[in-house]
Amino acid sequence: MTTKEPWLDLDYKPKLPIDRSRGIGIIGAGEIVREAHLPAYRMAGFNVVAITNRTRGRAEELARDYGIARVYDTAEELIADPDVQIVDIALSADRQPDIVRLVTQAGKHMLCQKPLGETYEAACSIVDMCREAGVKGAINQQMRWAPGMRASHAIIRQGWMGELTQATIQVNVKTDFANWPFLRTIDTLEVMYHSIHYMDSIRFLFGTPVSIFADGARYPGQTVKGETRTTIHMTFPGDTRGLIHDNHNNWAPMDDWYASFRFEGTEGIIKGTNGALYNYPHGAEDTISFLSKQIDPTRWFSPVLEGKWFPHAFMGTMGELMRAIEEDREPENSVEDNLLTLQMVFAAYRSMAEGRPVALAEIAAERE
DSSP states (O other), X not given: OOOSOGGGSOOOSOOOOSOOOSEEEEEOOSHHIIIIIHHHHHXXXXXXXXXXXXXXXXXXXXXXXXXXXXXXXXXXXXXXXXXXXXXXEOSOGGXXXXXXXXXXXXXXXXXXXXXXXXXXXXXXXXXXXXXXXXOOEEEOOGGGGSHHHHHHHHHHHTTTTOSEEEEEEEEEOBOOGGGSGGGSSOSOOHIIIIIHHHXXXXXXXXXOOSEEEEEEEOOTTOSSSSOOEEEEEEEOSTTOEEEEEEEOBOOSOGGGOEEEEEEEESSEEEEEEOGGGTTTTTOOOOEEEEEETTTEEEEEEOOOOOOOTTTTTHHHHHHHHHHHHHXXXXXXXXXXXHXXXXXXXXXXXXXXXXXSOEEHHHHHGGGO
């Protein structure tokens, strides 16, 4: 796009590898694979060659819909396929370490599902396995590739924000977590499986916080066990702060729902919406506006963004892994880097349990 105003032409779309022919094998055929992984990979032109699922019929249905040549009965068979060069693990966290062990033993690269582990120790064991096998492991924390987040990153990178001072993400929607059977009985719900994305995105934009002070609550009559309302306060070095406020129990009509973000600095302000959560799973495209003293302190600029968190951002996570393989480097979304996001998550749960701010260093020390 050519424009007379370069600040409206932001570099926000996922970067894709030169070679898109590497064979991808997917373990899992649930909703996230159907609604996000496979549509994104088709848009990107990635080469999915195999799929497996405990219920074979679901894998066969997706194979028909997306032209996947091979359906396997087991993960072991898929991993052994010589045409599978990258394994996309789309399973719950409790099953992930065992699959990672098989993948690393086969010497193949992988995209892991978030959360990386049910415990910090389990996540660290995955990092260890990848390092010892000499393979690249990435994590599917795809929100940092959502159009609004990536555009915000481009604005910050240009220096138009000055010194960053405040990150705020607010969500007030209706989410029936009971639709996902594995989420019904777990104790750690909203932060571990939803706000983890906001934590990772804020860390991507602002850096890693020093400590977390969090509170989580249930809602009267909810059908799931874990927390569905959370408030998470983040302290960064100096005077920079962050706040996530997330409620999944808004019973009002959808026109009252919102999912917004606001990032502030001494020289600029960014505000926008996370379109994917408006009428989920249908969603809308992200929106963004920004104000900068360096450009015009009286005028808000509103670049038009194309795409949504689901499915467009999923091109980013797999694309970054493929580019890292191509360029022989660690991916931006490496499993090792993701340990910092998990330190935020587990610090939040410790804070909820003990009613105090928790330093990320406390969580990291458990592995030292």
